[in-house]
Amino acid sequence: MTLAVIQPSPFCNINCDYCYLPDRAKTDRMGEETLHKVVKGLFATDLVREAITFVWHAGEPLAVPREWYGKAFEIISSHAPAGLRITHSFQTNATLLNEEWCDFIQKTGVCMGVSIDGPSRIHDAHRKTRSGAGTHGRAMRGISLLKSRGIDFHVIAVVTGDSLDHPDEIFDFFIENGITRFGFNVEEQEGIHEKSSLEGAGYDRIEAFFQRIFERQKALQGAVRVREFDFALQRILGKRAATREDFVFENEQVRPFGILNIDWQGNFSTFSPEMLGLATEKYGIFTFGSFLNGGLEASLSNPAFLKVLEDTRAGVERCRRECGFFALCGGGAPANKFFENGTFESSETAYCRNIIQLPIRIVLEDLENSLVQTGPPLANPATPGDS
Ligand code: SF4
Numbered sequence: 001m002t003l004a005v006i007q008p009s010p011f012c013n014i015n016c017d018y019c020y021l022p023d024r025a026k027t028d029r030m031g032e033e034t035l036h037k038v039v040k041g042l043f044a045t046d047l048v049r050e051a052i053t054f055v056w057h058a059g060e061p062l063a064v065p066r067e068w069y070g071k072a073f074e075i076i077s078s079h080a081p082a083g084l085r086i087t088h089s090f091q092t093n094a095t096l097l098n099e100e101w102c103d104f105i106q107k108t109g110v111c112m113g114v115s116i117d118g119p120s121r122i123h124d125a126h127r128k129t130r131s132g133a134g135t136h137g138r139a140m141r142g143i144s145l146l147k148s149r150g151i152d153f154h155v156i157a158v159v160t161g162d163s164l165d166h167p168d169e170i171f172d173f174f175i176e177n178g179i180t181r182f183g184f185n186v187e188e189q190e191g192i193h194e195k196s197s198l199e200g201a202g203y204d205r206i207e208a209f210f211q212r213i214f215e216r217q218k219a220l221q222g223a224v225r226v227r228e229f230d231f232a233l234q235r236i237l238g239k240r241a242a243t244r245e246d247f248v249f250e251n252e253q254v255r256p257f258g259i260l261n262i263d264w265q266g267n268f269s270t271f272s273p274e275m276l277g278l279a280t281e282k283y284g285i286f287t288f289g290s291f292l293n294g295g296l297e298a299s300l301s302n303p304a305f306l307k308v309l310e311d312t313r314a315g316v317e318r319c320r321r322e323c324g325f326f327a328l329c330g331g332g333a334p335a336n337k338f339f340e341n342g343t344f345e346s347s348e349t350a351y352c353r354n355i356i357q358l359p360i361r362i363v364l365e366d367l368e369n370s371l372v373q374t375g376p377p378l379a380n381p382a383t384p385g386d387s
Contacts (some may be wrong), residue, residue, distance in 0.1 A: 003252065004260045005028075005273045007039070007058035008068065013059070014093055015130045018158060018187050020274055021058060027128075029064060030264040034292065036070055038266050039079045041295040051085035055110075058263070058276060066104045073108060082290040085109040085113060091156065093127070094142030095135055106201055112153035114143060118163055118170035125162040126197070129357040149179060152182040154227075154229070161187075161197035164205050167212040175224070183227025184213075186354045188336065206354050214362050234361040235328040236367070247384050251330030254316050256309055257296065266291040267298075271312060272335030282343070283308055306336075311344035320348040356360075 010023035025311060030038075048387060054076065056069070057241040079126040079243065080086060090105075090240050105112060116139050117123040124134025128352040146153050157163070163170055174182055187196045187205065198206075210228070217226050235249050237251050252258030262268045267287040269276045285310070289299035318332035323329070329352065334344050335363045336351035 001257050001260055002051055003053050003055065003059050003258075004042065004262060005055045005276075007263045007276065008056055008061065008064045008072070009264055010059045011063050011095060012060040012093075013063050014127065014135050014235075016158075018126055018160065020188075022278070024059060029068065030072075030140070030151065032071060032075065034073050034264075034266045036079070038262055039076050041291040041322075042079060043079050043084075044262070045296055047260075048081075048084065049302050050083075051087070053087040055089045055090055055091065058093050058261075058273070060093055060096070061090045062092050066100065069104070069108070076196045089113065091115060091141075093135065093139060095138035097142035097145050099145070099149075101125075102145060102151060105151055106149065112151060114139070114146070114153050115158075116140075116143065116155055117157045117160070118166070119173045122160070122163045122166065122170065126158070126160055142180075142366070143177065153241055154183070154187060155179050156183050156227075159184050159186045159198070159209060160204075161201060164198065164201055164209050167209045168216070171213060171216045173246075176222075179227045179228075180223060184210075184355075186340070186351070188351060196284065205354065207358060210354075210358055211362060214359075214366070218366070228355060228359040231364055232328075232363040235360060236363060239327055248320075248327050251329040251332070253306060253311055253333050253335075254331040256305075262291070263287075268296070271308065272333050275334040275338075280338070283338075308344060314345040315343075315347065322347045325352075325357050325360060328360055332356065337378040 007364050009026075009028060010021060011027045011029075012019070012021065012024040015024070019113050032211040052319075055345050058065075069088075076086060088108065089111040092115070094114045094116065104110075115127075116136070117127060120134060120136035123139070127135045127139075129135060157170065173181070187198050211228060214229055217229060238249060239247060242304050259273060260268055260270055261273045266278065268288045269286045269288050277285065279285045284304045286304075288305040288308075289296065301318075312334045315334065315337055319329070319331045320326050327349055332349065332352045335348045336349040337344050340349045340351070
């Protein structure tokens with residue numbers, strides 16, 4: 001396991017209308033004792049080997065005081081095995097950033113991701129405060145601060161019904177603001193967010209959006225990196241480089257404990273991070289155990305975990321049988337299968353069509369076109385001894 005998503009608090013200071021977190025108005029916070037037990041329990045297993053990234057998320061990470069993180073990072077280091085490489089990462093709405101946070105980020109080397117959906121008209125349509133005001137101005141102040149302090153960051157933008165037909169506007173906004181690494185989440189029906197503004201939008205519009213973003217990125221010849229196309233290329237090159245015929249992209253979301261998701265009370269789940277703590281009729285709560293009571297080992301006999309595991313594996317097998325992208329995908333995102341298809345034991349979802357298949361198709365098509373333009377492969381060069 002190389003990724004643990006920890007919820008220091010479920011609280012978020014804003015209230016995006018596409019958010020899937022049910023408890024984002026609650027201000028509870030993980031206690032020191034709980035964190036000690038979480039990291040002790042985690043490092044006591046042989047799941048963590050050379051490196052691990054802690055993503056502080058599932059609420060707004062900067063709504064928790066810096067002092068809390070200072071202590072939390074110390075606790076983690078105090079229990080970590082010698083030589084383990086530890087990375088901390090915040091995905092933030094940037095509205096609470098100030099000089100003191102920048103000092104902390106620079107001192108601790110936290111990796112920064114900022115959530116902003118594009119220009120204010122697009123962003124403020126969905127990313128609002130609890131009183132309904134837009135948050136773009138405050139997010140942009142945070143971004144300016146990061147830039148003025150020389151702190152590197154990437155951006156994640158949610159594609160909604162308000163942005164789908166405006167890829168150029170969004171791309172221009174990023175370029176004008178010096179944002180050169182970004183990725184897109186297509187608004188999903190997920191958790192308590194049951195209706196996406198993209199419902200009925202039609203695949204051709206989503207395709208046109210990503211195609212245009214790809215063209216714009218390509219025109220800048222590497223000066224801009226778009227996560228979806230980078231991932232697609234990595235998957236394609238990984239497959240090409242593999243020596244085994246049956247090579248399949250290693251998908252952490254379908255591997256039990258490939259990703260560990262931990263809530264502020266020390267409860268945990270695995271598979272997709274969005275599943276943490278959600279209650280469902282079919283499977284019960286996606287909490288498979290607690291670091292305060294039995295830890296990871298006890299979850300191995302938890303019937304809810306075993307059922308999700310069984311269905312997730314059956315879903316991967318369906319993907320293997322039914323999907324031509326399987327070798328480059330490895331079976332998708334269990335959370336999306338459940339939220340869209342009602343069961344983990346399923347294959348294709350809108351998420352995989354938009355975020356896995358489409359970028360792979362766009363990148364492959366571009367590679368094939370480049371090959372056609374450069375002409376047929378050269379004949380083998382003459383072997384030594386030929387004259
Ligand atoms: S792209 Fe979708 S259907 Fe295909 S293997 Fe991945 S999750 Fe399964």
